[in-house]
Amino acid sequence: MPVPADPTVLHPMPGQPRVVLLKPLVTSPLIDVGEYSYYDDPVDAAAFETRNVLYHYGPEKLVIGKFCALGTGTRFIMNGANHRMDGPSTFPFPTMGGSWAEHFDLLTGLPNRGDTVVGNDVWFGHGTTVMPGVRIGHGAIIGSGAVVTTDVPDYGIVGGNPARLIRTRYSEQDIARLLAVAWWDWTAERITEHVRTIMSGSIDELEAAAPKSANP
Numbered sequence: 312m313p314v315p316a317d318p319t320v321l322h323p324m325p326g327q328p329r330v331v332l333l334k335p336l337v338t339s340p341l342i343d344v345g346e347y348s349y350y351d352d353p354v355d356a357a358a359f360e361t362r363n364v365l366y367h368y369g370p371e372k373l374v375i376g377k378f379c380a381l382g383t384g385t386r387f388i389m390n391g392a393n394h395r396m397d398g399p400s401t402f403p404f405p406t407m408g409g410s411w412a413e414h415f416d417l418l419t420g421l422p423n424r425g426d427t428v429v430g431n432d433v434w435f436g437h438g439t440t441v442m443p444g445v446r447i448g449h450g451a452i453i454g455s456g457a458v459v460t461t462d463v464p465d466y467g468i469v470g471g472n473p474a475r476l477i478r479t480r481y482s483e484q485d486i487a488r489l490l491a492v493a494w495w496d497w498t499a500e501r502i503t504e505h506v507r508t509i510m511s512g513s514i515d516e517l518e519a520a521a522p523k524s525a526n527p
Contacts, residue, residue: 315499315500318334318346318347321336330349331357333348334346334348337360339367341373343372345375345376345379348376348380348381349381350363351381363384363386365387366388366389368390371423374426374427374428375433376495377431379434380435381435382435382439383438384438384439385439388440390422390424393422393423403418423443423444429441429446430447430448431450432495433452434452436453436455436456437455438456439454440459441453441459446462446463448464448465452467452468452469452480454474464476464479465486466480492514494509494517501520504520508520
């Protein structure tokens, strides 16, 4: 029988320390990553939590689904990056300490867009930036250099700054079929058996390979 890949291995590609699986890497309780999602960086891929998830002071979470591919420089800006904009200065004086800290109430109640949520099977191109509270649908593609400020639909392709929807990868009807199949929720054994169909097959073939309960 075909043997599934091991989702607990930090470096899945022998001799390539630039590629890390995120689930066995992350330690923060505020970051939740699904199996097989990976990050590729020639500098220090293992520093993903500190170099790529920025201003994450809580309590919002970053949720990344399964089978996501994150290109070098993919960054998530979290809600802690917000500054006041209703006064003459945006500078966060209380964070500098001294008697300025007495005014920390001025930094409470800043806008918070909530959790940042990425679906399954999402591909992030090189140097993409995701702003706070964005939700990215299953099967989406984020173009290189894109700055994602608004939600991305399932199987949408976006690019630019700010990122805009270029097109969807499938029709609405076919997207519904793909979401119903939800191959990313199959067992590792079934995925292993049908890798070629998942990567290059038709939706009809994918439906035929799915567990009976998953067929629409």
